[in-house]
Amino acid sequence: MAKFESQLDLHFAALADPTRRAILARLARGRASVSELAAPHEMALPSFMGHLRKLEAAGLVVTTKEGRVRHCELSPEAFAPAQDWLADQRAIWEGRLDRLDDYVTRLMKERKT
């Protein structure tokens, strides 16, 4: 999985980890420094920073350094791309004209058995 990874790839990949989702959930409640964020996670700091870097690469989190402290916050429209993609797929699925047809076909097969 490399070369030309779309933003959506990075986005969903970033969300596919409980540590990273926990970071996002924390940041949804307000900005925090790296060490504040890291405190609840039993993990060495460099490992934790790795997660943070992925969130930033995915455009989910924005960080800024002030003095020796790095502050982190949710990117304003963080979840929009993932939400949009999911909503689009669901709309197509729900708008399908032949869904009823499929359903009836399956029902008839089941009755035969």
Add this chain to the structure above:
Amino acid sequence: MAKFESQLDLHFAALADPTRRAILARLARGRASVSELAAPHEMALPSFMGHLRKLEAAGLVVTTKEGRVRHCELSPEAFAPAQDWLADQRAIWEGRLDRLDDYVTRLMKERKT
């Protein structure tokens, strides 16, 4: 990333790949056999099956074998868990913004007096 992977982990991880998203987009338009699904992807069949297996493990796709053909379709509530998680986070985030807004508004009112 292993041991006790939550369904949400599998869910988002499954979505983090363009081949798999393409499969889902295709299935949103109706059920298909493995080889129908595989045709547009320049990839050996076993590789392709790997993707399909992940989608199934994540609960996004359901497959059934009839004779020598395996049929695939979107799981009815496929996208719900991911959508719900994202919506929850966004709600928290937006609730926070509202509160900040309130705070600023109140502050400005106080200054006027």
Add this chain to the structure above:
DNA sequence: TTTATACTTAGCTAGATGGCTAAGTTTGAG
């Protein structure tokens, strides 16, 4: 009954991921 189709299983590889420790670097406090 032979052959082709549609997967399926097995086993390999390069590269990514997620964790670690140890040793920097920069900045704020004393």
Add this chain to the structure above:
DNA sequence: CTCAAACTTAGCCATCTAGCTAAGTATAAA
């Protein structure tokens, strides 16, 4: 000036991932 805090960089390791080929199995068609 010295020391501690808050990262940051470097480098190592065990898995996992996503791809491949080659060979196997089950079913449909001829």
